[in-house]
Amino acid sequence: MTELPLLLLDVDGPLNPYAAVPQEQPAGYRTHHLRPDFRLNRFPGRPAEEVEPLRLWLNPGHGPELLGLPFELVWATAWQHEANSLIAPLVGLPELPYVPWPRIDQEEPDGLHWKTRVLVEWAAGRPFVWVDDELGPQDTEWIAAHHPGPAATFRIDPRIGLRAEDFATLRGWARAEVGAGA
Numbered sequence: 001m002t003e004l005p006l007l008l009l010d011v012d013g014p015l016n017p018y019a020a021v022p023q024e025q026p027a028g029y030r031t032h033h034l035r036p037d038f039r040l041n042r043f044p045g046r047p048a049e050e051v052e053p054l055r056l057w058l059n060p061g062h063g064p065e066l067l068g069l070p071f072e073l074v075w076a077t078a079w080q081h082e083a084n085s086l087i088a089p090l091v092g093l094p095e096l097p098y099v100p101w102p103r104i105d106q107e108e109p110d111g112l113h114w115k116t117r118v119l120v121e122w123a124a125g126r127p128f129v130w131v132d133d134e135l136g137p138q139d140t141e142w143i144a145a146h147h148p149g150p151a152a153t154f155r156i157d158p159r160i161g162l163r164a165e166d167f168a169t170l171r172g173w174a175r176a177e178v179g180a181g182a
């Protein structure tokens with residue numbers, strides 16, 4: 001049996017089109033206000049209810065679409081474990097493994113995204129697609145040079161989020177590259 005490739009999934013951008021224009025709830029999405037720990041930790045000592053929550057737009061159809069793909073889903077987001085407790089129930093996903101980061105949002109000297117090296121190490125040679133709104137061509141090149149198996153980067157426009165055609169693209173990649181879901 002073919003081992004499923006990994007789908008390394010970011011939250012803000014692909015699932016939450018935070019930059020949607022105009023600034024209003026996109027069709028198919030619901031508006032949520034969440035206070036993850038990484039937000040509360042910025043205001044030590046302040047009661048949670050006094051911390052301005054983050055506004056997210058999330059699409060409850062995304063979970064079923066993702067679960068239907070021939071991939072093993074993995075969170076690759078600064079939300080880390082809170083993607084399971086706060087995001088997963090709102091998009092219709094079960095608890096998933098997540099990639100833990102040694103550092104978050106830190107600029108890398110060579111212009112790589114702060115997730116890139118960690119993801120390649122974490123994947124440990126397994127085929128993967130990384131879905132994120134922030135990755136760039138330098139990340140794609142670096143992954144091609146350092147990851148021994150099939151891998152792809154899939155940049156999502158944070159004004160739009162994941163679309164129906166993106167799920168088709170991911171399905172096509174899994175079939176063509178690793179024979180998964182064929």
Ligand SMILES: [Mg+2]
Nearest residue numbers: 010012013133
């Ligand atoms: Mg993002």
